[in-house]
Amino acid sequence: MTITIALIVLVALSFDFFNGFHDAANSIATVVSTRVLTPRQAVVWAAFFNFAAFLIFGTKVADTISKVVHPGTLTNAGIFAALVGAILWDIVTWILGLPTSSSHALVGGLAGAAVATAGWGTLVASEYQKIFVFIVLSPIVGILLAFTFMTGVYWVFHRYRKVEKLNRGFRRGQLFSAAAFSLGHGGNDAQKTMGVILALLIANGLLAKGSDVPLWVVLSAHAAIALGTLFGGWRIVHTMGSKITKLQPVGGMAAEAAAATAIWGVTLAGIPVSTTHTIAGAIVGVGTTQRLSAVRWGVAGRVVWAWVLTIPGAFVMAWLAYLPFRGLR
C-alpha cells in the first residue's frame, strides 16, 4: 500500500508540475510580450516567486479542495484517476494553446473519479456551487480591477510628456507586478495539489481527520509547480501575450497588478479561483480601456468555451481513467 501511496503522491506532484508548465504563460506572458524580460529570464523569475509563495499563504485553499467530495469516498484508484484526468485535460488544452484552468481540471477530475467510484451523491454541492460562482466572478474581477488600474494610471500620468522615461518606469514596475502575480499563482495553485495529497493521506489513515498540511507536502508542491513553470508552455504565452489584445508595458503592469490583487485576496480568503481566468480577464480589462474592439473577441470567445468545457472534459477523462484501475489498493 505504501508504494501505491508514494506513486499517487508522485502523480499529484506531476499534476503540479503540469500546472506550472501550463500556467507559466499566465505569469510571464505580459512581461515577455512587452519585452521587459527574455523568455528564459521570465520563467526563472516566475518560478522563484512560485516557490517563495509558501512563506506567505496559508493552506485554506487546500482545505477547500480536500472537501469537494465527501470524506472517505475516494479510494486510491479514485484519487489516481482524478489526477490522470486533470493531467490529460491540461495536455490536450496545452496542445491546442488554450489557457484553461488547471484548478478546474482538478475539480472536474475529482468529481469524475468520485462519481465513477460511488455515484453522484458523493459530491459536496455547496463546495461545487462556490467554485462555479467564482468561475464567472474571477474574470469579471480581473476585468474590473485592470480597467480601474489602467484608467487610474492614465489619469495620473496624462500630462506627463517624457514618454520614454515613463515607459522605462512601467517596464520596471512590471517586474514587481509579475513577481506579485507569480506569488499569488504559487499560493493558490500549489495548494490544490496539497489538498489532494492531504485527502490521500487522511483516506489511508496516515494522518488524522482535520490535520494540517504537513510541511514536506507544502514544500514539495511549491517545488513541483516552480519546476513546471521553469519548463514553461510557450504555446499559451502567444495566446495570452499577444492574441487577446496587444499589450504595452503600462498595460502589462496594470493587468498583472490587477490579477495579483484579486488572487492574493481570494487566496487569503480560501477561495480556489482560476489564476488563468483572472489574468485573461485582466488582459481583456486593459484592452477595453482603448475600446471594446481592441479585444479580439473571437480569441476570447474560444478561451471562454475552453473554460466551460474544462470541468466536464476532465470529469469524463477521470471517469474513463478510473475504469482500468478500479482494483488499485
Place this chain on the structure above:
Amino acid sequence: MRLSRRSWFFLAMSATCLLLLAPTPEKYRWVNLSMGALSLMWFILLATEEILARRDENRPRAGRSHR
C-alpha cells in the same frame, strides 16, 4: 441616446455580479457587491462622458452662424 457597447458591457457585468448574489455563499458576497458597485460606477461614468461629448459635438460653435 445611443450608448457605446463598452458602456453596456460594464452594465452587463454589474448585472451579472448581482444575479450571482443568490448562489454565492454569504461569506463571499462582498465580492459580488463590491464588483457590482465598481462596474455600475464605470457604466455611469462612461455613459456620462459619452452623453456630454455628443452634446458638445452637436452644439454649434460660437461665431460660426455670423460667417
